[in-house]
Amino acid sequence: KPLVFSGVQPTGNLHLGNYLGAIKKFVALQDTNDCIYCVVDLHSLTAQLVHQDLGEQTRSITAAFLASGIDPKKHIVFNQARVMQHAELAWIFNCVARIGWMNRMTQFKDKAGKDRENASLGLLAYPSLMAADILVYRATHVPVGEDQKQHLELTRDIAQKFNNDFSARIAELGVGVEMKVGEETVNGFFPITEPVIGGPAARIMSLRDGSKKMSKSDPSDLSRINLTDDADTISKKIKKAKTDPDALPGEVEGLEGRPEAENLVGIYAGLADMSKEAVLSEFGGQQFSVFKPALADLAVEKMAPVAGEMRRLMADPAYIDSVLRDGGNRARVIAEGTMKKVREIIGLLGD
Numbered sequence: 001k002p003l004v005f006s007g008v009q010p011t012g013n014l015h016l017g018n019y020l021g022a023i024k025k026f027v028a029l030q031d032t033n034d035c036i037y038c039v040v041d042l043h044s045l046t047a048q049l050v051h052q053d054l055g056e057q058t059r060s061i062t063a064a065f066l067a068s069g070i071d072p073k074k075h076i077v078f079n080q081a082r083v084m085q086h087a088e089l090a091w092i093f094n095c096v097a098r099i100g101w102m103n104r105m106t107q108f109k110d111k112a113g114k115d116r117e118n119a120s121l122g123l124l125a126y127p128s129l130m131a132a133d134i135l136v137y138r139a140t141h142v143p144v145g146e147d148q149k150q151h152l153e154l155t156r157d158i159a160q161k162f163n164n165d166f167s168a169r170i171a172e173l174g175v176g177v178e179m180k181v182g183e184e185t186v187n188g189f190f191p192i193t194e195p196v197i198g199g200p201a202a203r204i205m206s207l208r209d210g211s212k213k214m215s216k217s218d219p220s221d222l223s224r225i226n227l228t229d230d231a232d233t234i235s236k237k238i239k240k241a242k243t244d245p246d247a248l249p250g251e252v253e254g255l256e257g258r259p260e261a262e263n264l265v266g267i268y269a270g271l272a273d274m275s276k277e278a279v280l281s282e283f284g285g286q287q288f289s290v291f292k293p294a295l296a297d298l299a300v301e302k303m304a305p306v307a308g309e310m311r312r313l314m315a316d317p318a319y320i321d322s323v324l325r326d327g328g329n330r331a332r333v334i335a336e337g338t339m340k341k342v343r344e345i346i347g348l349l350g351d
């Protein structure tokens with residue numbers, strides 16, 4: 001049975017990239033699947049250990065989930081630190097994964113910079129905790145933006161190596177399930193997770209520079225639309241977005257070599273639930289002086305209510321905390337069920 005898991009870090013402001021690349025998909029998937037959505041506070045310690053407003057940021061991501069339409073009664077919404085089984089499984093995965101696998105991660109290379117010897121061990125092991133987040137629930141589907149693809153491939157490698165290394169014990173204990181790995185059918189304990197990436201908004205770029213992704217850490221606030229921006233700010237940022245002097249093409253091929261134009265078309269498509277083709281068949285041949293106001297109106301129509309609802313929810317931190325506590329209690333039951341079996345497979349003594 002499919003189970004969806006995904007996580008968002010409580011670092012900085014959420015932006016339109018997070019919304020279109022991830023949160024909007026979380027909402028779409030909840031109608032037909034069981035879903036677990038997590039604010040990954042332990043992961044955020046790799047970026048900033050001493051964090052004055054970690055609690056506030058954790059609540060703010062939770063508010064964004066709820067304001068976007070995630071139903072915390074039908075699904076599970078919680079913060080990672082409440083379920084210590086994530087950290088326990090991450091430790092085991094640290095012993096499954098190889099240092100070379102971690103060293104190859106582009107996100108690690110980017111974040112560690114030149115002085116790699118001085119990066120925290122947590123930053124290197126980040127993907128191992130991410131694999132644990134997913135696999136402690138034996139989740140099968142993970143909706144994320146394009147930038148998380150490599151981490152999800154590593155999650156699959158870790159699951160596969162664990163299944164292989166312990167195949168005899170898994171069979172002996174009868175805790176495996178039949179699964180397809182490529183052409184082969186194997187009996188494994190952890191599923192080989194499917195990434196859910198794609199659509200026109202899997203990689204939203206900066207509004208100031210079409211070669212950089214929209215990011216929480218960009219020093220220019222004009223580079224992104226924050227989930228908390230009001231209507232005027234959203235309009236202003238779209239009108240100031242970098243473009244080129246040409247009209248929009250009639251076909252997607254015409255966007256090649258025009259990253260800023262392609263990005264704005266992708267944003268329109270993501271917000272309107274259309275394909276880029278459909279957007280261009282409506283706006284092909286038009287100048288940005290026509291397209292930008294249409295995009296600004298659409299963005300305000302879709303995003304301003306989310307911002308408003310987030311503000312309303314943030315005024316009631318006790319409610320948000322009750323959602324996280326309840327979600328944590330439900331998540332812990334599933335996670336502990338997995339860990340009991342994992343301890344048994346490995347041969348760790350416990351009750």
Ligand code: TYM
Nearest residue numbers: 006007008009017018021022130144145202203204213214
């Ligand atoms: P994070 O917190 O950086 O981002 C949250 C989600 O937003 C997506 N995203 C984007 N999508 C499109 N365009 C962009 N410019 C853009 N920027 C961010 C991300 O791909 C992500 O889906 N490692 C993860 C958090 C995590 C996780 C997990 C995710 C921890 N454990 C388990 C899935 C499953 C991260 O840093 O996301």
